[in-house]
Amino acid sequence: MPHIQVDHLSISFPLYHGSARSLKKTAGRLLSGRLAEDRNHRIIVQAVRDVSFTIKPGDRVGLLGHNGAGKTTLLRALAGIYEPIQGNIRIQGTLSSLLETTLGMNGELTGRENIRLRCLFNGFSAKRTAEIEENVQEFSELDSYLDMPLRTYSSGMTLRLGFGLATAINPQILMMDEWFMTGDAGFILKATARLEKLIQTAQILIISTHLPSVIATWCNRVFWMDQGYLKMQGTPQEILPIYLGKDCSDLFASDKT
């Protein structure tokens, strides 16, 4: 079964600019102590600080927090991109992540070529690639645009392609940044249906967002990130009222319609 275990994870980025020290003086107050010195006296930015949690099958986790709270960094660490210097991560299960709109897609290549490239990244067989190509073609409704260079696409079209592609791969763990919620109403409807089907098999979903509505619609667990710390975790019903500082039963009522 897919499973994610994180123990005392800290992720910090060294700053190598010559002016790092004066930077610390000025920016230090703004970042309220997120700049520190490591044992080699280098200035570091602590993006994620001492975070521990376990994610089990069936969990749909929403990472909630303001810009710069460490959501994307944590997501990248969970995707195995940032290997921890402190703490450890154990990820069991196949993984697909939608961290950037571009997804490593190349604007000069056609949509179809990008699909094939992505399949190569995942080391898929020719048969599997053909299946995925068909699946994405059907979902994205790009028709003849699929054979045009990606740079001619509107942002909505890129989104449909990227979303269709990431969800066609059928991972056990799906991670995404909130950008996919930016499509038009028709897209959201289709995406919702597709994602719901996926969640049944994917078992773990992790979404990073600062929109409470996304959490209310999609998640059954919330991690509230603040200043790199995991400030609070619980169900959306527990966390959202505290996060927003107001009663938000309307958020939960609306999504059932």
Next chain:
Amino acid sequence: MSDALPSQVKEPVIELRPESFGRNIVLALKDIFNGFKLWRLGWNLGWLDIKLRYRGSILGPFWITASTAVMIAAMGVLYAFLFHTNLREYLPFLTLSLVLWGYLNGILSDGCNSFTQAENLILSIRLPYSVYIWRIVVRNFLILLHNLLVVIVVFLIFRIVPQQIYLLIPVTFIWFLNSIALCILLGSLGTRFRDIPPVINSLTQIFFFITPIIWKPTLIFVNRQYMLLNPFYPLLEIFRGPILGETLRPSIWIFALGYSLLLWLIALLIFSKTRFRIAYWM
């Protein structure tokens, strides 16, 4: 897509934690090995780089061939005149040297940016870092293949028969391994220290003149062994010499192999110290 129960599917497990130095060497070797297994991806990425660079132009990738041919024709005539040698002897030598040096130069300058160039990919998907190394090596190998056409044409014009072809197999293998090591080394350093690419660029310019590329090594009469201190000389010579029918001194072979071994040791050391940090430096 698969109907098997989740418990029957073999699930990949990634365990990430701070590792000891010895373990990091193992992980670095694993990275290189896993990248090797994904060679189709590396090959495609490298090939795409070439294809996209020339997409829409009439000659396509054969612009590489054309520009090399023009440069060699111009330089060949000029330097044959300056060095007072005849064209028949000089031009095949110059062509082969310049094409090989072009490859080395490409590896050196692209190698520095192996990882920085792939920033988007590195930050959006977990892959062995050596995939990006493959991409650089493949790209430059394809450029080399296009330039080899010039060599073939020049050899045909002057009716030169390449000698000791069998030596090409081990020598190509050595060059291939060294290309990977160079890219790993320069790529890792170039990601951390952004001054590396310009430093390497100016160094390669110096080496272009002090390495026997446009001038023949036989022009040096005294203290010829000192030339071996330049690592590019023996490595270039083991490729070029046999083809042109020269028998190489054993010292050239020894130095070529020694430099290769040293390069690999340093590359492996640096890579195991930097591999897990590369994403942080983006």
